[in-house]
Structure formats: C-alpha cells, structure tokens
Amino acid sequence: DGGAYVGGWSEGKAHGLGLVTGPRGQGEFAGYWEDGFEASGVYIWPSGNTYEGEWRHGKRHGVGVEVKGRWVYRGEWMTGFKGRYGVRESEASGARYEGTWQLGMQDGAGVETYSDGSTYSGCWFHGTRHGLGIRQSVSYGLAAHYKDERRLRESLTSLRSQDEDGTGGGAGGSTGAAIGADSAAAAAAAAARRLDESRGGFVLRGRVIDAGTTSGAAGSTAATASGKRSLTRTLMNKLRRQRSAGDVSDQRRSPGRYAGSMRSAYSMQSSVATDHSSLAAADYFEEIVDPATTEAYFGDWKQDKRAGLGVAERSDGLKYEGEWDGNKKHGYGATTFPDGSVESGKYKQNLLVANTAKRSKLFLIKSSRLRERVETAVREARNARAEAVKKAENAMIRQQASRQKADLACTAAEKARQDAEMARKLAKEYAPDFHQP
Numbered sequence: 001d002g003g004a005y006v007g008g009w010s011e012g013k014a015h016g017l018g019l020v021t022g023p024r025g026q027g028e029f030a031g032y033w034e035d036g037f038e039a040s041g042v043y044i045w046p047s048g049n050t051y052e053g054e055w056r057h058g059k060r061h062g063v064g065v066e067v068k069g070r071w072v073y074r075g076e077w078m079t080g081f082k083g084r085y086g087v088r089e090s091e092a093s094g095a096r097y098e099g100t101w102q103l104g105m106q107d108g109a110g111v112e113t114y115s116d117g118s119t120y121s122g123c124w125f126h127g128t129r130h131g132l133g134i135r136q137s138v139s140y141g142l143a144a145h146y147k148d149e150r151r152l153r154e155s156l157t158s159l160r161s162q163d164e165d166g167t168g169g170g171a172g173g174s175t176g177a178a179i180g181a182d183s184a185a186a187a188a189a190a191a192a193r194r195l196d197e198s199r200g201g202f203v204l205r206g207r208v209i210d211a212g213t214t215s216g217a218a219g220s221t222a223a224t225a226s227g228k229r230s231l232t233r234t235l236m237n238k239l240r241r242q243r244s245a246g247d248v249s250d251q252r253r254s255p256g257r258y259a260g261s262m263r264s265a266y267s268m269q270s271s272v273a274t275d276h277s278s279l280a281a282a283d284y285f286e287e288i289v290d291p292a293t294t295e296a297y298f299g300d301w302k303q304d305k306r307a308g309l310g311v312a313e314r315s316d317g318l319k320y321e322g323e324w325d326g327n328k329k330h331g332y333g334a335t336t337f338p339d340g341s342v343e344s345g346k347y348k349q350n351l352l353v354a355n356t357a358k359r360s361k362l363f364l365i366k367s368s369r370l371r372e373r374v375e376t377a378v379r380e381a382r383n384a385r386a387e388a389v390k391k392a393e394n395a396m397i398r399q400q401a402s403r404q405k406a407d408l409a410c411t412a413a414e415k416a417r418q419d420a421e422m423a424r425k426l427a428k429e430y431a432p433d434f435h436q437p
Contacts, residue, residue: 137201
C-alpha cells in the first residue's frame with residue numbers, strides 16, 4: 001500500500017522494536033511488535049491525533065491514552081473501542097466524563113462534570129443520559145450560558161447542558177421581528193431572548209413577573225401598562241367564552257413567552273394575550289433569580305432530557321414533584337413556591353392546564369380523580385428520587401474505578417512512548433534515509 005517498515009523481524013513477521021509508516025509517509029506507528037501485530041507503542045494519525053498504549057491483534061486493546069483534538073481519553077480499550085472504564089476530558093474547558101463505556105460510548109453508569117463545575121451522576125445508554133440520575137447545578141451566577149442550538153453536540157462544554165430548557169435561541173428573535181420598532185415591545189422581545197438563554201442545570205420556572213411593576217418605569221409608562229393589562233383581561237374574558245378548549249390549548253404551545261411555571265390564572269391570561277395582542281408582550285418579564293441559587297433534579301432521563309418521574313428543587317424553595325417530558329413539567333404533579341404556596345394538577349409544557357383547586361373546564365375530570373392522579377404522580381416521583389440517589393452513588397463508585405484505570409493508562413502510555421523512542425532510534429540506525437513523519 002505504499003507504506004514502509006523498519007525494525008525487528010522473525011519468521012516473516014514484524015517482531016520486536018519497529019516503525020511503520022503509511023502511504024507517502026503519512027501516519028506512523030512506532031513501538032514494540034509481536035508476531036506481526038502492534039503490542040505497545042505510539043500511533044500518529046495524519047490528522048495529528050495520537051494513541052499511546054497497548055495493542056492486540058492490530059487493534060487498541062488494554063489500557064492507553066488517546067488525544068483527539070482538544071479531547072483526551074485515558075482508560076481501557078476493547079478491540080479498538082473505548083471501554084469498559086475510562087476518563088474523557090477536555091483540555092480546553094476541563095469538562096469530563098468518568099465512568100463506564102461500551103463500543104466507544106458512555107454506557108452504564110458514570111459522572112459527567114461540565115465546564116461550569118455542575119454535574120450529572122447516574123445512568124447512561126449509548127452516549128446519552130438515560131435512566132435514573134441526579135443533575136446538580138452550580139450557583140446561578142456561575143452557571144454556563146447556552147444560546148446557540150447548533151453547537152449542542154460539539155463537546156461536553158456544551159453537550160447536554162445547552163438544550164436543558166428545550167427552547168433554543170430562535171424564539172426571541174422571531175418575537176422581535178414580529179413586534180417591530182416599538183420600544184416597549186422591543187424590551188419585551190429582549191426579555192424573551194433572555195428567557196431563551198438557558199443556564200446549565202436550571203429548568204424550573206417561577207411565576208410570571210409583571211414588567212410594569214418591576215421595571216421602574218415612569219408614571220405614564222405604568223399607566224399605559226395598566227391599560228394594557230385591562231385590555232388583556234377584556235380579551236381574555238371574551239375569548240374564554242368564544243374559544244373551545246382545543247383552541248386555548250393550542251395557543252399555549254407558543255414558545256419563548258413565559259417565565260415558566262405559573263398559576264392557572266396567569267396561564268390563561270398569558271396564553272391568550274400573547275397570541276392576540278403584542279401590547280401584552282411587555283407585561284411578561286424574565287424571572288429574577290438570586291445568583292447564589294442552585295438547582296438539582298432527581299429522577300428519570302430519556303435521551304439526555306428529563307422525562308418520566310422526578311423531583312426538581314431549588315435552594316430558594318421552588319420545587320416540582322411529578323411527571324416530566326423534554327425537560328419540562330408535563331403530566332400530573334405539584335409545584336411548591338418559595339413562599340410555601342402550592343399549585344397542583346395537570347401540566348402541559350410547563351403550563352398548568354387542570355388545577356386541583358377547582359373543577360377543570362378544559363379537561364372533564366372530576367376534582368377527586370385529578371387529586372388522586374396528582375398524589376400518585378408525586379408519590380412515584382419521590383420514589384424515583386430515592387432510586388436516583390442510589391444510582392448516583394453507584395455512578396460515583398464507577399467514577400473511582402475509572403480514575404484508577406486512567407492512572408494505569410498513563411503508566412502504559414509512558415511505556416509506549418519509551419518503546420516508540422527506541423524504535424525510532426533503531427530505524428534511524430539501520431535506515432538513515434528512512435522518511436519519518
């Protein structure tokens with residue numbers, strides 16, 4: 001194939017120290033050979049990526065260190081794939097995964113640490129968080145910002161954390177285009193864009209905040225805002241009588257306009273107003289969060305998102321227990337607010353659509369039946385929390401085992417470098433004109 005080999009030879013096979021290059025001198029393996037196969041040494045790809053460690057039958061097998069771009073993997077290898085225990089880390093950001101692997105992907109149990117220091121500990125499947133686990137954020141003021149959905153899969157620096165609010169960065173921009181140049185509406189669009197900027201580990205949403213009472217606007221602005229809210233209430237009352245339950249439910253799907261978890265009255269008003277009048281857009285502002293606040297989620301995951309049963313709670317007292325889908329409250333559950341008040345019922349994409357406090361007009365379910373389903377969901381979510389804690393503890397055990405294998409890989413890499421250096425010296429001695437990359 002145009003490659004060349006210089007080194008030890010036995011019974012027609014490469015054996016002992018030797019060096020081989022690919023076609024036109026591209027790529028190189030230097031190290032120790034056994035019966036025609038690499039055993040220990042350094043492989044350099046034309047791209048500059050390297051592997052230092054053990055081999056078997058022509059494939060990476062045993063323990064070793066791979067450097068691929070800014071990522072370094074230290075740990076076990078099986079027939080050319082990462083596994084079973086290993087550590088993968090970004091040299092640029094410090095983001096890393098420590099745990100079990102299968103066929104080159106995170107699989108089983110492990111701990112992932114993100115660039116901001118937040119963590120996920122729990123179950124993995126085919127490279128994604130899947131099963132039971134715990135996502136623990138750092139303080140809100142230190143949590144990483146994620147805006148551009150296109151960078152979601154680039155690296156662990158943005159991997160998984162970025163899409164946790166399930167919104168992406170486009171909703172705010174489209175809102176601004178629709179509203180135009182009006183200054184108050186533009187401010188609302190900016191708020192919507194800020195809402196769409198997720199922070200690593202934070203998915204819970206608090207009540208809607210009225211911009212008219214928090215922005216510090218002049219008296220005329222406050223009066224205008226009051227008039228807008230009156231108009232909103234009028235529209236809401238009319239539309240409530242005219243629109244069917246299906247229409248109202250469809251309106252609630254509008255993205256990027258809410259601060260998240262709301263009481264039912266706010267839910268109805270905001271969903272109707274934002275679809276029928278840009279005037280109401282300025283009345284909804286992003287939630288204010290103490291920079292020291294932290295958030296943790298305990299429960300089910302599906303393909304990198306909170307889905308199933310689980311409990312999310314913040315250090316400021318905000319908590320949700322119940323069903324999830326796509327990182328949002330979806331199904332039956334209960335939200336406890338920092339002031340101690342509680343709302344419970346059925347949620348749809350973070351919005352409360354059926355409240356246990358009164359008979360639901362949108363879904364013909366008796367209050368007693370609704371309360372029963374909520375109680376069941378809350379109880380099962382708490383059970384899922386307890387199981388998630390156990391899975392996280394198991395993941396931490398796997399983390400320690402992976403670190404031990406990483407240390408062994410570093411030792412094997414040092415030996416591989418020594419073998420490679422001796423092989424290069426041998427090649428230079430026996431073939432001074434031999435081209436080496």
